[in-house]
Structure formats: C-alpha cells, structure tokens
Amino acid sequence: MPTEAAALLSRAIHFKGSAIPVVVRFSNFAGLPSVADNDAMSNPRGMSIKFLLPDGGDTDIVAHSYNGFPVATPEDFVKFLRALGSPDPAEIQRFLHTHPAAQAFAAAPNLAPHSYARESYFGVNAFRFTSEAGVSHYGRYRIEPVAGTAYYTAAQAAGNPPDYLAQEFQHRLKLEPARFRLMVQIARPGDSTTDGTVIWPDDRVMVHAGTFTLNRIAPDGAARQRSMLFTPLSLVGGISPSADPMLVARNRAYRVSYARRHAPGAEGGDK
Numbered sequence: 560m561p562t563e564a565a566a567l568l569s570r571a572i573h574f575k576g577s578a579i580p581v582v583v584r585f586s587n588f589a590g591l592p593s594v595a596d597n598d599a600m601s602n603p604r605g606m607s608i609k610f611l612l613p614d615g616g617d618t619d620i621v622a623h624s625y626n627g628f629p630v631a632t633p634e635d636f637v638k639f640l641r642a643l644g645s646p647d648p649a650e651i652q653r654f655l656h657t658h659p660a661a662q663a664f665a666a667a668p669n670l671a672p673h674s675y676a677r678e679s680y681f682g683v684n685a686f687r688f689t690s691e692a693g694v695s696h697y698g699r700y701r702i703e704p705v706a707g708t709a710y711y712t713a714a715q716a717a718g719n720p721p722d723y724l725a726q727e728f729q730h731r732l733k734l735e736p737a738r739f740r741l742m743v744q745i746a747r748p749g750d751s752t753t754d755g756t757v758i759w760p761d762d763r764v765m766v767h768a769g770t771f772t773l774n775r776i777a778p779d780g781a782a783r784q785r786s787m788l789f790t791p792l793s794l795v796g797g798i799s800p801s802a803d804p805m806l807v808a809r810n811r812a813y814r815v816s817y818a819r820r821h822a823p824g825a826e827g828g829d830k
C-alpha cells in the first residue's frame with residue numbers, strides 16, 4: 560500500500576492510489592537454489608518484489624540484506640568471482656587487499672536472521688525518482704521489517720535446520736502476515752549515484768513509500784519459482800535507472816540466467 564509521500568516522490572503507477580498485489584521471492588546468497596538456510600555461505604539473503612500493476616504490467620525491486628556490494632563495476636565483479644573460484648587462495652587475498660569494499664563484505668558478520676521477516680534488505684544501486692511535477696531525486700531502496708531485525712548468535716545458528724527460514728515463514732504466515740516498510744533513501748548532492756560500494760550516511764532523508772503485507776505462500780512451488788524472473792531494470796515511468804553500470808550488467812545477467820534455466824536440456828527446463 561503506497562503512502563502519500565510516495566506519490567510526491569514519484570509519479571510511478573505503484574507509488575500512488577490503492578493497494579497493489581505483489582509477489583515476493585526470498586532467497587539465500589545470489590539466489591542459488593541449493594544453498595541451505597543454515598549454510599555459512601547463505602548471506603546475504605535476497606528479497607525480490609514484483610508489483611502486479613493495474614494496467615496488466617509489472618515492475619520489480621531486487622534487494623539483498625547487505626548494505627553495499629563488494630565491487631563497483633561489472634568488470635571488477637568478474638575479477639572478484641574469478642579470484643573466489645581460483646584454486647590458488649592467494650588470488651582472493653590479493654583481490655581483497657586491493658578492494659576495500661570487497662574486504663568489508665568478506666569481513667561482515669555472517670548473521671543468521673530469525674526469519675526472512677526479521678531482516679532488512681537494500682537495493683544497493685540508485686534510481687532516479689521523478690514526480691508528477693517533474694522534480695527528480697536519486698534514491699536507493701531499503702526494505703525494513705515492521706517486526707524489527709533479529710539474529711541468532713553463531714552458537715544458536717549452528718542448531719538451525721537446513722530449511723529453517725522456509726519453515727519459519729510458513730509457520731509465521733499461519734499466525735499473522737509478514738509486514739515490511741518500503742523506504743527510499745534520498746541522495747544529497749555529492750553522494751555517489753553510480754557506485755553501490757559507497758554507502759550513503761544514515762542521516763539522509765528516508766521516504767516511507769509504502770508497506771508490504773505478505774499473507775500467503777504461493778501454492779505452486781517449484782514450477783512457479785522457475786518461471787519467475789525479477790530484474791532491477793523492469794521499471795515503469797517515474798522511476799529510471801541511475802548511471803550505475805551495475806544496473807545494466809545485472810539486468811543482462813538475470814535474463815541470461817533465466818534463459819539457461821529454461822533452455823532445452825536444463826534440469827526442469829523446457830523440453
């Protein structure tokens with residue numbers, strides 16, 4: 560449900576009027592389907608949102624639970640992944656030493672949330688929000704759990720079952736909806752709008768743009784999961800991309816990933 564402040568920030572169709580249905584996918588690191596909820600590699604968690612618009616179209620937000628990203632450019636992301644995958648452990652050490660944002664990402668505490676509904680999510684890359692009056696602001700999405708964040712200690716987390724987040728969420732929704740606030744952090748002049756590794760200070764204005772109320776799990780499980788594609792550049796008028804080069808690269812990569820998932824011969828793909 561959008562707020563009045565949302566309508567002042569952007570003329571986007573889902574930023575004004577009445578409630579709009581959404582479909583949300585929560586995920587573990589990078590959306591890898593086989594990573595267990597209790598795996599040390601499962602952070603950051605993902606939250607992808609698809610707004611089903613009244614005109615029959617849709618628009619997405621793809622966010623994760625780390626405020627920032629290890630690299631600023633697609634070229635560096637390729638280098639980072641190659642270093643991570645290298646059999647020589649010195650490779651990743653070299654990369655981390657020369658890339659402070661990647662160092663900070665690697666050193667971040669590996670927090671296990673009590674629930675997908677007790678975690679915050681960050682859109683990382685900036686967008687340009689334009690109002691009906693033609694006024695534009697750069698902003699970054701932030702999605703805050705209304706119930707607040709809560710994390711297990713490392714010792715507690717070690718006892719969690721592999722699918723503890725999925726189980727918890729199913730149980731939670733039988734009792735009450737999960738609610739999140741959609742916030743847009745507004746850039747001040749001088750804040751980088753092209754580098755997701757540069758975190759804007761917390762004193763920046765936060766516009767409360769709306770509230771998500773999640774009340775049921777989609778019934779058609781795995782088949783529906785495979786058929787869903789969320790991309791950061793699935794946009795509508797009133798919200799446009801910043802010049803952050805990651806946005807275009809992300810958009811392409813997500814589409815390639817989707818196409819491979821549906822390629823003939825892919826596991827569960829089209830025949």
Ligand code: HEM
Nearest residue numbers: 584589590605606607621622623682683789808812813816
């Ligand atoms: C150039 C940089 C990036 C590349 C190449 C990349 C690549 C990918 C790919 C290939 C997928 C799988 C998509 C699918 O199969 O549907 C994915 C998923 C995901 N990525 Fe990225 N990513 C990048 C940056 C980011 C950033 C900055 C964030 C932070 C918000 C992020 C968050 C996510 C999330 C939450 C998912 C799961 C999406 C879903 O539920 O469908 N990624 N990424």
